[in-house]
Structure formats: structure tokens, C-alpha cells
Amino acid sequence: MSMIEAFVVDMRHELRTPLNAILGYSELLLEEHGGALSAEARHDLERVIEAGHQLLRIVTEVLDAQTGDDVAVCAARMRHALHTPLTSVQGLAYLLIEEHQGAPICDDLRRIDAAAVRLAQVSDSLEHVFRARLAAARNGSLSASPTAPHPSAALAEPFGLPGARGGSVLVIDDEEINRDLLTRRLTHQGHVVFTADGGEAGLALAAREPVDLILLDVLMPGLTGYEVLSRIKKDAALREIPVLMISALDQTASVTRCIALGADDYLTKPFDPLVLRARVGSCLRKKWARDFELAYLRGVETVTAAALALEAGSFTPGSLDDVGQRSDPLGNLARLFQRMGVEVAARERRLRAQVEQLVIAIDEDRKAAQVAEITESDYFQKLKARAKVLAARNAARTNLSG
Numbered sequence: 001m002s003m004i005e006a007f008v009v010d011m012r013h014e015l016r017t018p019l020n021a022i023l024g025y026s027e028l029l030l031e032e033h034g035g036a037l038s039a040e041a042r043h044d045l046e047r048v049i050e051a052g053h054q055l056l057r058i059v060t061e062v063l064d065a066q067t068g069d070d071v072a073v074c075a076a077r078m079r080h081a082l083h084t085p086l087t088s089v090q091g092l093a094y095l096l097i098e099e100h101q102g103a104p105i106c107d108d109l110r111r112i113d114a115a116a117v118r119l120a121q122v123s124d125s126l127e128h129v130f131r132a133r134l135a136a137a138r139n140g141s142l143s144a145s146p147t148a149p150h151p152s153a154a155l156a157e158p159f160g161l162p163g164a165r166g167g168s169v170l171v172i173d174d175e176e177i178n179r180d181l182l183t184r185r186l187t188h189q190g191h192v193v194f195t196a197d198g199g200e201a202g203l204a205l206a207a208r209e210p211v212d213l214i215l216l217d218v219l220m221p222g223l224t225g226y227e228v229l230s231r232i233k234k235d236a237a238l239r240e241i242p243v244l245m246i247s248a249l250d251q252t253a254s255v256t257r258c259i260a261l262g263a264d265d266y267l268t269k270p271f272d273p274l275v276l277r278a279r280v281g282s283c284l285r286k287k288w289a290r291d292f293e294l295a296y297l298r299g300v301e302t303v304t305a306a307a308l309a310l311e312a313g314s315f316t317p318g319s320l321d322d323v324g325q326r327s328d329p330l331g332n333l334a335r336l337f338q339r340m341g342v343e344v345a346a347r348e349r350r351l352r353a354q355v356e357q358l359v360i361a362i363d364e365d366r367k368a369a370q371v372a373e374i375t376e377s378d379y380f381q382k383l384k385a386r387a388k389v390l391a392a393r394n395a396a397r398t399n400l401s402g
Contacts, residue, residue: 008063014122015059021115022089023052025108033105041099044092048112051085051092055119058082075126082123089116090281091274117281124285128293166190167212167284172202172228173246174220178269182215182246185273186280199223203231203238211241212287213280216263218247218254226261233262240290242283246271299323299330306334306341315341 026048034042058081062074093113100106169191171182179195186193194209196202199222206214214232218225225245232238242264247254255266264286265279302323309315323334374380 011122011126012059012063015063015119016056018115018119018122019052019056019059022055022112022119023049025112025115026052029105029108037105041096044096048089048092051088054085055082055089058085075123078123078126082119086116086120087274087278089113090278094274094277120281121285124282125289128289166192167280167287168192168194168210169213169215169280170194170196170202170206170209170211171215172196172199172220172225173215173217174198175217178217178246182276185276189277189280191280199225199228202228206232206238206241207235213283214241214243215280216243216245218245218258226257229258229261229263240287240294242287244279244283296330299326299334303330303334317341 026045029037030042030045030049037045058078062078062081065074090113093109093116097106097109097113100109166189169186171179171186171193173179173182173195174197176197179197183193183195194205194211196205199220202214202216203223205211216225216228220228223231225247229243229245232241232243239262243262245258245263245266246269247266258266264283267276267279299322302320306315306320309319317338320334320338324331324338326334
């Protein structure tokens, strides 16, 4: 089975698993609690089921049509086609959860919401996971067979458990009411929220706190949203943070200007809570995917540097400790290099000891040869004979004097 075919098989599994949860829990809720729900709530659940079947059709059609090697096209088609029904599922689940807080059905509704989040994560990461697996296969560290690790192993690192991870969001708006509304909405969605009442304060806070997403008002006194956005995208430490613009301006010129300056999305006031939730979630998924990608690239650089150091004889095993903590093929490669480095160092120590012993033996042989050369010479033999004569004379003199 080719790499493309194996990848499609894996992705079919990864995408159908959350789809099964969406449809299964929705149908169970209607079966088990339908009589106790209002007509409006039953209708909303029926719409969730309808959107779930639409998602299933999309996944099946797009993956069935994937016969070539252009995964980027497949990923783009998948993200685009899934966007509307996914937004419907999440929005309806959110409404139902808000209406039934504390009720037994909330647990299943949250599972539906978590499954929708998971489905979005997988579709957003199709191309990235494929590229990582393809690179690993080319390096010989990952098989292209269907038994290769599922993409979920890689996705678990940037995203964590489905629906369980909140982001760190910075809201920059000069209006206190807007800050309060956004804070309450985002907090209910499980995010940690920082607020700033102006551009300068927002930039300072972004530089000080670990921020995953910035919600930025366009019209503010002092630094405008355009100016803040421009400074964020020019700052090497901040430019990877996605920025969602929020403004009462809905003119095409304002939207175009923000996108041109590097904004990731644009939301008009008064904002729809469901649209806010969907767009915040989308921006956060992109941020976490980018964080994972950057961490992966840094790991590749570290392993490459370790390989060069190993070749040069200056390798330090501890330099790969961080990368070796990863559970993916890159982590396996780092641990392999660590073992190789230790083994090479031990072998070099053994070789040095053997060379030292050989040098000592050679020196001893050389000295013995030099001594033999001297003692076996005619001159040395004559000196030895004269020494014997002198010794005999001295002995005779000693006897006479005695």
C-alpha cells in the first residue's frame, strides 16, 4: 500500500471517529430524553443529526476522490466543505448546553461539542500531518503501511484532549462594556482572558504574558487597531500570535486593510456569540498547529546539529534531552542519536586506552632493542672485559694487603 493510500485509510478512521460521536450521542439524546425536551430543543438536535450526516457525506466524498498526491488540495477542500456544517453543530450544541445547564443531557451535549472540535482539529491538520509522515517515511523512520501510527498521535501534542483545552486570549478594546462582554463569553468557553484598554497597554501585556490569540478593536484612541496590528506583525516575538479584529466597521476597505496587515480574521460588532466561538476556535487551532510545527522544526534543527557534532567528535548527549521527550518519530530519532553518541564515546575511550597500552609496549620494546644494541656491540664487550680485569686486580690487591 502506498503512502497516499495508507494516509487516506488512517484519515478516514480519524475523521469518522468524531462523526460517530456526533451522530451517536445526538440520536441517543432524542431516544432517551426526547419526551422531556421542548419542541425547540428536539428540533435543534434533529438539525445536529442532519449536519452530522452532511459531514459524513463530505468526508466520504472528499477522501474517495483523493487518488493523487496533492494532499494540499484535498486538505483545502475538506476544510472548506466541513466549515459550515461544523459551525452548525458547535453552535447548536452551545445553545443547547446554555439552555440545559445542570441537566443530565449536558454531559452528552458536551461530548458532541468535543467531537466537533476534534473533527475540526483533524481536518485543519491534514496537510501538516501528512507532510510530517512523508518526511519520516523518507528518512526510513516510519513505515508507509496501514500499521503506521495514526495522525492522532501527532495531533495529541499540539491540541491535547478534544474539547478540553482552552486558550489564552488577550482582548484589546477601549470600551469597558466590550471588554466585559468578550471576557464573559470567552471565559464561559473555557479560555483564560487578559484585557487591555488601549494599544500600548495591549502590546506590553502581549510581550509579558503567554498569549495564544489577540482580539483587537479597530477604532481606539491613541494607537489604532491598524497600528497595533502592524506593530504585532513586525515584532519577531509576537508575529506568530493570530489576531482577530473586532470592529463596528464592516466596510470592505477596513476588512481588506486588516487582512493585508496580517489579521487572521475579522468580526463585526455586534458580534454573534456562535460566530465568535467558531472563529476564536479556528484561530486557536491554527496557532497551536503552528506552535507544533515550529517546535518540530526546532527539534529537527537540534537533531541535525547533533548529527554534525557526532561526526565532529563534539557531541553532548544532553543536548537532545528536550527533543528526546517527544513521542513521535523525531523523538525516536533523538533518542537513537543519544544512544549512538554514548556508544561512540565509549568506543573512543576503549580505543584510546588500547592505543596508550600499545604505545607503552612499543616504547618498552624500543628501549630493550636500544639496550641490546649497546650491550652486544664490540666496544661494550671490550669495556666489559676490561672491567673484569680491573675487578680481578682489585681483588688481588685486597688479598695481599690483608
